[in-house]
């Protein structure tokens with residue numbers, strides 16, 4: 037059987053695309069095949085993001101949301117209101133189940149659990165360990181092979197990781213304020229070529245996700261993350277007795293390089309398409325925006341599916357990664373300045389790429405000057 041569309045990978049981008057295709061009646065007379073190597077029955081990640089409480093967000097299976105955040109460094113400790121934004125948390129498993137449930141009524145959608153080995157743009161086919169499937173229009177691809185990752189590690193571009201190790205812990209004594217997230221606590225050992233911090237997502241006074249996070253090119257051994265996290269919990273938070281309920285240990289590529297070659301019939305989505313913002317590692321909202329763009333273009337028979345990214349903000353991202361990656365300034369100093377001299381909602385607006393040039397300049401005026409001027413010059417030469 038020939039499908040109209042195949043989606044490879046039923047994670048964030050693949051499932052969001054299928055859901056939005058169904059919702060926008062794109063599948064009314066079409067057949068869609070979704071292939072994932074995994075059953076997607078485990079809670080393999082938690083998504084957090086800030087956004088204004090818009091319609092599409094209120095539909096989602098939000099686990100929790102907060103309107104206050106704390107940022108801390110060696111010489112500041114600020115708790116700020118996030119309005120007009122809220123900070124949201126969605127458990128991966130809730131999102132997968134929510135979308136699968138939404139798609140249950142569509143007989144035009146077939147799910148297959150199989151490992152994709154290769155795809156062929158000319159033949160319009162996708163080969164898995166079990167079979168070969170053909171498509172008429174597009175193959176939307178959201179997974180990548182190790183060699184695709186290696187090819188983006190180009191010396192002209194910056195490639196660092198956001199790598200993190202966290203535990204959801206339950207304490208005996210009251211330890212957290214459930215109304216306030218710790219967005220960034222930089223009272224941890226400095227990472228020379230990058231940024232190091234901890235963050236806390238509290239569920240209650242006794243329960244929270246505590247994560248030790250780094251932005252840097254060099255990954256650590258599991259033992260090193262674990263020791264840093266234990267040190268943070270015991271010595272910074274002063275928590276001596278706790279149970280570990282969940283572990284999150286993973287990494288997200290942060291890069292200004294393009295991940296994948298686009299062809300007319302194979303369309304990258306998700307991380308592969310560049311939805312992870314290089315300077316933050318966040319992608320939940322950008323993924324939704326990219327999917328909306330794809331839906332609009334399918335409906336108007338346009339085949340340009342590359343993510344609409346602002347040249348201005350792409351350049352800012354490159355400059356920030358340059359500063360961190362080449363240790364022109366310490367991450368703690370850059371982010372410390374930003375937090376001390378700007379209100380959090382304004383920074384979140386900037387990171388959401390919603391600020392105008394005047395607002396950008398006000399924010400840029402608060403970072404260490406020379407490191408950024410040097411980085412701007414280097415990026416312009418490239």
Ligand SMILES: Cc1cc2nc3c(=O)[nH]c(=O)nc-3n(C[C@H](O)[C@H](O)[C@H](O)COP(=O)(O)OP(=O)(O)OC[C@H]3O[C@@H](n4cnc5c(N)ncnc54)[C@H](O)[C@@H]3O)c2cc1C
Nearest residue numbers: 045047048049072073083084152179286306307318319320
């Ligand atoms: C642990 C973790 C936490 C994160 N937290 C946040 C966050 O808080 N906020 C935020 O904005 N972003 C976050 N991100 C970044 C980003 O939002 C996620 O990585 C997101 O899941 C990316 O979506 P995707 O569709 O590109 O990839 P995925 O969601 O990873 O989906 C890819 C799918 O492809 C499948 N697959 C892989 N290889 C094959 C193959 N060969 N054949 C068939 N199927 C295959 C996988 O099983 C998976 O289901 C996080 C990332 C991770 C890893």
